[in-house]
Amino acid sequence: MPAVHDRGGLPADGPIDRSDHQWEDWEHVTNALVGVLRRRDLINVDELRRGIEAMAPEEYESSSYYERWSASIETLLVEKGILTEAEIDAVAAKLDTEWER
Amino acid sequence: MSDEHPPLLHAERSRRATRILAIRQLLVEKDVVTTDELDDIIVRARAxxxxxxxxxxxxxxxxxxxxxxxxxxxxxxxxxxxxxxxxxxxxxxxxxxxxxxxxxxxxxxxxxxxxxxxxxxxxxxxxxxxxxxxxxxxxxxxxxxxxxxxxxxxxxxxxxxxxxxxxxxxxxxxxxxxxxxxxxxxxxxxxxxxxxxxxxxxxx
Amino acid sequence: MGTLGFRAGDPVTVRATEVDHHHRTPWFVKGKQGKVRLVHGEFFSPESRAHGGDGLPKRRLCQVEFQQRDIWGVRYRGSDDDVLLVDLFEHWLERP
CATH class of the missing domain: 3.90.330.10 (Nitrile hydratase alpha /Thiocyanate hydrolase gamma)
Incomplete structure (x- = not known):
């Protein structure tokens, strides 16, 4: 049974959806964060992939591309002690409150 | 960036989107990254x-x-x-x-x-x-x-x-x-x- | 490492090992035989760098060509001449 990211040759239903979505702001931010963190040698692309591959299979499959990056960035920053889950929880809750207003 | 995109509907912003925005804010506050660098990468990626x-x-x-x-x-x-x-x-x-x-x-x-x-x-x-x-x-x-x-x-x-x-x-x-x-x-x-x-x- | 010294034209078998750590060998070539088409050079080992290591020693990265029929058997829908190229690190390759 291949790992969830190892997808070559797995059965696929139906045609390839060729529509492109407009990038949302947070997707640009995610992409740029990886760029800066790589420049700073705080994360590398192999770690980023490992963080993605560590996602629960059902979460991997139901997430969009940059949602997977987002999950991996969080895993790595917490693992390296650069941020804590509690800090992220607190700011995320605040952002959600502002968002709902 | 926000001037180029319509604001998102609340229902469209996923948990992961919120968390990455929180991470961005924290990394900027802690001087791990700067907004200038992030913007620079966004501009260059678009080019x-x-x-x-x-x-x-x-x-x-x-x-x-x-x-x-x-x-x-x-x-x-x-x-x-x-x-x-x-x-x-x-x-x-x-x-x-x-x-x-x-x-x-x-x-x-x-x-x-x-x-x-x-x-x-x-x-x-x-x-x-x-x-x-x-x-x-x-x-x-x-x-x-x-x-x-x-x-x-x-x-x-x-x-x-x-x-x-x-x-x-x-x-x-x-x-x-x-x-x-x-x-x-x-x-x-x-x-x-x-x-x-x-x-x-x-x-x- | 690098002692195996694969060169273009060498037949190789991909190690059929299942590992839990991050690696870049797709499941469908494991245990399959192909032929080295070229050697790209040496790169940091992703298996080390993904888990906090320094990526050393660097590993030679080989471009290996497989016959599609050897990979997928009758499931492959196409010509018997069709091929697949996969970049594989030398420590995943053995002489058949």
Whole structure:
């Protein structure tokens, strides 16, 4: 049974959806964060992939591309002690409150 | 950025989106990253388009020496045209001929030559493409509208590691006398991934 | 490493090992035989760098060509001449 990211040759239903979505702001931010963190040698692309591959299979499959990056960035920053889950929880809750207003 | 996009509806912002925005805010507060650097990367990422790859292809069609160099030492060849590849990935160019057609995929993630093509299209990152391209490339090509002639071999390239692959499509017939810019117009993103051929002159 | 010294034209078999750590060898080539088409050069080992290591020693990265029929058998829908190229690190390759 291949790992969830190892997808070559797995059965696929139906045609390839060729529509492109407009990038949302947070997707640009995610992409740029990886760029800066790589420049700073705080994360590398192999770690980023490992963080993605560590996602629960059902979460991997139901997430969009940059949602997977987002999950991996969080895993790595917490693992390296650069941020804590509690800090992220607190700011995320605040952002959600502002968002709902 | 927000002036270029309509504000998102609440229901559209996922948990992961909120968390990455929280992470961004915290990293800026802690001086791990600066907003200037982030903005700089966003601007530069947006500036990269398949037009860069198209110029490389057009030059290869016109300049035999450049073509040979591109196929054997792609980094140096595109460097001559002013394109800087990222320091940690290499570039390889595979050439379509009358006998062999190349198709590029990354089954493990979504490796793609962004330095020359910009960000990959969504379909390139889709499970359907990653799953199907290696086992039924001809069906995938047919779906993209490309029916290969009998006797043409398909060579699928799974870019699993540090090398990014660009396809050098065949030069369309009837393009003698065209200059580099006119030729570059015929080179589509899809033709450099290998799911299409370059446009013929009458279809520009 | 690098003692195996694979060169273009060498037949190789991909190690059929299942590992839990991050690695870049797709499942469908494990245990399959192919032929080295070219050697790209040496790169940091992703298996080390993904888990906090320094990526050393660098590993030679080989572009290996497989016959599609050898990979997928009758499931492959296409010509018997169709091939698949996969970039594989040398420590995943053995002489058959």
């Amino acid at each position: 990269r388009t398949p037009a860069d790859g198209a110029k490389v292809v057009a030059r290869a069609w016109l300049d035999e020496e450049f073509r040979e160099r591109l196929l054997t030492d792609a980094r140096a060849a595109v460097g001559d045209l002013g394109y800087q590849l990222s320091h940690d990935t290499e570039l390889a160019v595979v050439e379509n001929t009358a006998d062999v057609h190349h198709l590029v995929v990354c089954t493990l993630c979504s490796c793609y030559p962004t330095s020359l093509l910009g960000p990959p299209p969504d379909w390139y990152k889709s499970f359907a493409y990653r799953q199907r391209a290696v086992i039924e490339p001809r069906a995938v090509l047919r779906e993209f509208g490309l029916e290969l002639a009998d006797g043409v071999r398909v060579r699928v390239v799974d870019s699993t590691a540090d090398v990014r692959y660009l396809v050098l499509p065949r030069r369309p017939a009837g393009t003698q006398g065209l200059g580099e810019d006119a030729l570059a117009e015929l080179v589509t993103r899809d033709s450099m991934i290998g799911v299409a051929e370059a446009r013929s002159r009458d279809r520009v």
